[in-house]
Amino acid sequence: xxxxxxxxxxxxxxxxxxxxxxxxxxxxxxxxxxxxxxxxxxxxxxxxxxxxxxxxxxxxxxxxxxxxxxxxxxxxxxxxxxxxxxxxxxxxxxxxxxxxxxxxxxxxxxxxxxxxxxxxxxxxxxxxxxxxxxxxxxxxxxxxx
Numbered sequence: 235x236x237x238x239x240x241x242x243x244x245x246x247x248x249x250x251x252x253x254x255x256x257x258x259x260x261x262x263x264x265x266x267x268x269x270x271x272x273x274x275x276x277x278x279x280x281x282x283x284x285x286x287x288x289x290x291x292x293x294x295x296x297x298x299x300x301x302x303x304x305x306x307x308x309x310x311x312x313x314x315x316x317x318x319x320x321x322x323x324x325x326x327x328x329x330x331x332x333x334x335x336x337x338x339x340x341x342x343x344x345x346x347x348x349x350x351x352x353x354x355x356x357x358x359x360x361x362x363x364x365x366x367x368x369x370x371x372x373x374x375x376x377x378x379x
Contacts, residue, residue, distance in 0.1 A: 237296040238318065238346065246296075250289045257282050295319045313358060313369075314350030320365050321346075334364035 237246045257279060264275045276283070295315050308316050321331055328346065332339040350357070362369055 237292040238322070243293065243296050246289060246293055250286065250293060253282075253289070254286055257286065291315070296322065298323075314345075314348075314353055317350055317353075317358070317361050317365070318346045320362075320367050324365055324367075326365070331361070331364055335360055 237243050261272075261275050261279060264270060264278070265272060268275075270278075292315070296319065298319060321328070328342040329339045332342045335342075345353075350361075358369065
């Protein structure tokens with residue numbers, strides 16, 4: 235579930251709340267009917283919790299974008315979601331971003347739909363420049379010699 239607009243945000247929030255409630259009810263029901271421990275049930279339902287975490291992350295990024303609060307450190311595999319968030323934060327349409335980069339709007343739509351999967355550093359720099367933003371890379375090395 236991708237959150238790219240106010241309508242999608244509203245739908246995602248409703249979906250998230252409903253699914254969270256349903257999973258809680260189902261979890262309680264499993265404990266009562268099967269006698270399994272809460273930990274065993276939670277392990278069984280882990281994929282559903284992962285799904286909820288993904289939705290919650292999308293909602294949070296959208297909320298930060300709307301509040302103009304997309305700053306701080308992120309993991310490299312989250313960069314695509316944050317690029318979308320920055321575009322939303324800057325109140326740019328996909329069409330305008332595409333124009334600034336020099337590509338067709340459908341390419342931006344496809345890239346965002348896939349969270350910029352396979353994003354290269356070169357492409358990230360182009361998108362960030364078009365968004366009038368920059369990225370600073372910090373590598374935390376835990377190697378001990």
